[in-house]
Amino acid sequence: MERPAAIPHSGAGNRRAQGRPMRFWLPSPGRGAAPYAYLGAYLALEWGSQMHSFDFLDIALWNPSPAASLVLLAARGLGYTPLLAVAGLVSSLVVHQSAQSFSGALFSSVMLALGYAALAFALARAGFVLGRGGLRDAACLVVLAPAGALLTALLACGAVLATGDLPEHRFATALTQFWVGDTLGILVAMPAASAWLALRRVRLDMWGAGNGRRGIAADIAVFAAGLGAALWCMFGLAASNDHQFFYLMFLPVIWIAIRQGFAGAAIAILFAQLALLTVTQAVGYAADAIVGLQMLMLTLAATGHLLGASVSDRRRSEAGAKMQQAELARMARNTTAGAMGVALAHQISQPLSTIATHIHVARRLASDGQGASAEIAESLAVAAEEMRRAQHVLGALREFISHGKAQTAPVDLAALVLRLVDILRAEAARHGVGLSFDLAAVPAISADALQIEQVVLNLVTNALEAAAERPDRRGRVVVRTTARPGAARILVEDNGGGIGEDVAAQLYEPFVTTKASGMGLGLALSRQIVVLHGGRLWWEAAQHDGTRFAAELPVARESDG
């Protein structure tokens, strides 16, 4: 089973109300902007990569523009295929200003578009998800990109051959260079785009993998040094055979892949490619001579992506296992609470029965006038005794709850929320509500992490349920953490229509609920937990008919650590 991707599934039209619209990866949020963004990106890439272009064909030895096409199709669906032909045509006429006839350019552009549409289709069918960066995605790309590029090369080169723009004896060379350039372009640029998406969206994978910003800076330094050394060995040291030392390039890429997973590997490979191109251009290489280098670069890219993706997969499964453990602990806790409730009901109902019976007897004796006052007094004494018994049970329970938070430790509220991101996202998706996080660094609080998790889960779930009530399906929930003097605060804001006066009056009453299913214990318990931690929980009206629940918890004193 694949974990639900933290990144939106690509596939046709990602317009399910998942609250993760395209705006994370395109400059403008509007749907109408995507085609322009794509065209701009495509033309810029074409223009930037034409340094080694081959003859008058739209062929470059490093051709990242198909990656832009594939990203568009993967994110928006195959319906955008005609736009690919338009982009190809504009590029051919404007950027390259090729000597090709217009009909020839049109024909080859259409063939280009069809070839990449086929590749995008194959990727989607094989289970490739843009921005996920798992082993499956890397494998899909490494296997399918060369095949798709070959098909496209055959179609496009066949087209120019048919229109007479390509002499027959150049066909084989053109085909090879087209294929190498596009394959390399896709293998280098597409994972980089994927990584960018992933990093924009979740700070977990790369930045939160336990090695902090300082670790990243160190990794970047190691990578840059390794890359520089490898390039120097290749071009500065042994001028006789440049390919001899290429394997040195593997070392920094493998380092980054192991340290930072797929996102790091993708970005590293992109940089390696750019550096290689810059150096080859600087030392004045003929385009033909670079093909061999590019084949090596292909191998490097494939290796780096597969390795990085494996590392990411392993980290994710580890994180998943941790989360499951936390979930189990929560469930165990809930079960204990349930069993405790049943036991408690029994403990209380015994003395209540006795009390009721004795009071009944006493009242009867008193009203009949037949009983001696000693008998009445005795019954009442028993009732009082039983009352004390019930009080004792409740007292013991109170004791248990207040001392039950024995596992108090410094807790980072923002990190705690981050741990719950996947669970909350899944909940949000289920309710069709947009969920976003704005987590500022907060000082550590002294708390039982599990109990505070319960509070966060409860507040967010309530907010999601409220936001899901909106008839226009535009429900949104924002979770924030803010630092206050001597305290950390978590705010959960929804746009679900606010809280009516009648509900507000008994908001924290146990067993009062507006939900069809639910015990009405959540908010009461949450407040109890927060208060027992020395904090407070309140709510206020927010913008757009919304409600904002806030929990403030005092920061840990030095001695708590």
Add this chain to the structure above:
Amino acid sequence: MKAAPPIAVIDDDARIREALTLLLAKSGIASQPFESAESFLAALVPGQPVCGLVDVCLPCMSGLELLKALKARNVETALIMISGHGNVPMAVEAMREGAVHFIEKPFDPETLLQLVDEARERLMRREDARARTREARALYAELTAREKDVMALLIEGLPNKLVAARLDISTRTAEHHRAAVMRKMKARTLSHLFHAAALLAANES
């Protein structure tokens, strides 16, 4: 009608037991406390019907198991089950096993007394019917074979002439037998005889 048997109060909690016996005593109902199902079964008099209040959650043998045990011994019962934390399946099972009521703690003493009255009445009605059945059976046993034949035909509603024809005896002899049947079964009218026959039939099934 015999005097009502004492109400058995079966609960492992001494305070509940004492409170219930006191409540019943002040309402003029004799009761007998038991701390477990086992001690109750040990004190059981064979053939005597039992009426009582039983805690479902008893140590060792539970209230439900006690119901089953009494059913297996063919004891006439009218038991009210009391549960600390009852649920619907538990209540359904108790009723299926022959409990007359199922109530939850904390209970209302007034309701409890009403239910006890109801249970006792039900038990006594059933006991009454059983006594009359026993009597009818004893009387029937005194009839001769021929008189039993005549009675069967009378129950079918046949007049003397047809009874005589069916049994191939004279009308006079038939009249004679009929008088004997009525006398021995202590039936003043035919409808009394029908009633006795109904009791016998119910007992056979």
